[in-house]
Amino acid sequence: MEENLELEPAEPITGLRMNRRDFLKSTGSGIFLYFTIGDLPFLQEEVQGPRRRPSLPTDFNAFLKIGEDGRVSCYTGKIEMGQGPITSLAQELAEELDVPLDAVEMVMGDTDLCPWDMGTFGSMTTRIFGPALRNAGAQARQVLLELASENLNVPVSNLTAEKGVVFDRTSNMRRVSYGQLTKGKRIERHLTKPAVTKKPSEFKVIGKPTLRRDAKAKVTGSAKYSGDIQLPGMVYARLLRPPAHGAKLLDVDLSEAKKVEGVQIIHEGDFIAVLHKYPDVAEMALSKIKAKFDKPASGINDSTIFDHLLKVAPEGRVVASGGDLKEGKRAATFIVKETYLDGYKAHAPMEPHTAVVNIEGGKATVWASTQTPFGAKDEVAKELGIKPENVRVIPPFVGGGFGGKSANLQVIEAARCAKLTGKPVQVAWSRREEFFYDTFRPAAVIKIESGTTEGGKISFWEYHVYFAGERGSAQFYDIPHHSTLAHNSSWVGAQGSHPFATGPWRAPGNNTNTFARECHIDVMAAKAGIDPLEFRRRNLADQKMNLVLQAAADKFGWKPAKAPSGRGYGVACGIDAGTYVAAIAEVEVDKSTGGVKVKRVVCAQDMGLVINPEGATIQMEGCITMGLGYALREDIRFKDGEILDLNFDTYEIPRFSWVPQIETVILDRKDDAPQGGGEPAIVVMGAVIGNAIYDAVGVRLNRMPMSPERIKEALKRG
């Protein structure tokens, strides 16, 4: 632990060209608390596992500053894309430091100002970053109390802090503000051991529903997204795109495009970009390019993809196993065997991938819609052949990510154009490009064989997941003989599997896994003639899940009946990012059209300590609404590498008329560690709707989306 009480003059922060070391030097006086997530022994366990990158620097991960003005600034590499950390992280700091919420400023994702961070995904902000931040805040508060004790000549034990002021409990007259305490000092601390954080009974800010802090900028149109960055001399680049993945450019004629006034054209091999000071004029010029491509015929399309995937699937990796499947089969009174399918899904954030790159004096400044600013920084450095420290990435507001903005192709394209033209360049993908280059949620196949004994107990469970990814594949029921194998553990497939790029999609893997598992549980329940909720209870030793299911059932007013009851009720549960979630839905199926109207969804969640119940509720509502899409309509159609759904006219995402009555319950678990909140509720949406459809009309859809055509077909088959 270092302490430096020397006076250091505050320098103003000027220009964009400052690296972090300079920045730290220039930050003037105040109390600085640094912390490294991977180095905090009390968080080790959670950070390790497949996500921990070997390159985690020994440098700190984040820091906070309490300045002379009493304001608290938190510098973190996490980004805000709508999921709400700009509010919830500030709440955690305000709580531990006893300052008003609006005294806390969040500086997020700027790679020059903020310490390295692997990226904003995996619901890790609240689960892993949050606790570290609270500890840092608590330790900073301790430092302030010690300073105040010296300053006021009162023992720490007599001091209380409130709204950024420390006072003597015995004589309210003796008081000193944080600003006064830090004035002219520079105190640096590294968080190395747990500090004494507030107990839930002491919470004033944590757990209090708090409105978004960025809302004003967003409702007035002043919030800047990457595409809103306009620099002097900047040009917009539109790139020539192949008609299909894997297509090769054979021949190109640029002559007509060149005639458009003010355009500049880059032509380097098959990298062809049209640049203009107006994006729409660049687009118009691009449309004048005549290009011939060779389109390979792979024969793979959205109906043959499942056979193809099974053919190329690697051996399974054991995710979980126990007992002896043979024994379980012997004990079963009946066995059910099903295959579940899920097609490719687009992320389709309303803001397409966008980036602005400006290169000046060998240094690049990048504004980008990205969930991984530090990844983008390295990628740009590589593309430009400069050192990473000469690249600064600034993520403005991000217009939705859902996992899709972990990939930064648009940033590299903008960097390349900026380098070749010597001008600041903006690359803003069109909706077509967004669909074409999306890293889709992978198509996947899941095969389950299971059996049940006389008393409705599941005796065995054999589960194979192909290509969805293994998150959410391990079942949590109390099954004596079970085996879960993941054939391709990740949402990214090996060469030769997916015909285009795939990647993480909100709660990656878990949507598909939970759909299969929870539908299959219902198949068994129906076959056993037991109410699906009761069937789950009989097979759940996990009390936590039982309580979550009960909370949903109470809110819904669940009355037991075996399915199909004709009522259109469905239930499903799952675990994601440490959070337990259960949902019950009511649907209506129009037998003549196959259309499904989801009328009501009740969703209960045990997510441990909730920092901002308002934010957590919004995330649940968002998950439920977004989840309607993949369950009922969303599916990327493609043929030989050609993406057939390239805009919202054919790729349907949820609309106002789809939205059911949504009711959410968050279990009060203040004493438990906080868990993820931005993803869990979406994982149950496929199964809860599938099970409700079965309950309504007695047909099972084993393939998502459960579109009207597929439902009609299933009804015809009976």
Place this chain on the structure above:
Amino acid sequence: MEEKVQFKLNGKETAVTVDSDRMLLWVLRTDLGLTGTKYGCGISQCGACTVLVNNEAVRSCMTPVKDVRDKDVVTIEGLDGNGKLHPLQKAFMESDALQCGYCTPGMIMNAYALLRKNPHPSPADIVLEMEGNLCRCGAHKRIIQAIQKAAVEIGGGS
């Protein structure tokens, strides 16, 4: 064809000399620097680019500039009066009717036109009128609440 087009923009007389077939969205965003109006699809399918033309909600991505000649155009930047937020803006904030916020300007502009036509909309009216505005974050439920709330405030005691 490059020509001068005059219109009223957020209450001010404005003139641009542009190819008048260019879409209003890009002229607003790039020529005029009003970036609150967003691009989401370019084919009138998402509503992110919604602005008011003579108090009607239009999709600026498919509205050529020449179509707004001598008309009254209002963008999200022109909705608040003298720094005072419009009741819709306030209601969106108070209902937390947004997440990433990218769809928000279009939502608010569309809702503005809706309330002008129908000051006391039912939830079903709102759903019908807002159906063409997409939100990927799933803020729909709260957007409906916010519009109802704003309707009450604008309607005053009526």
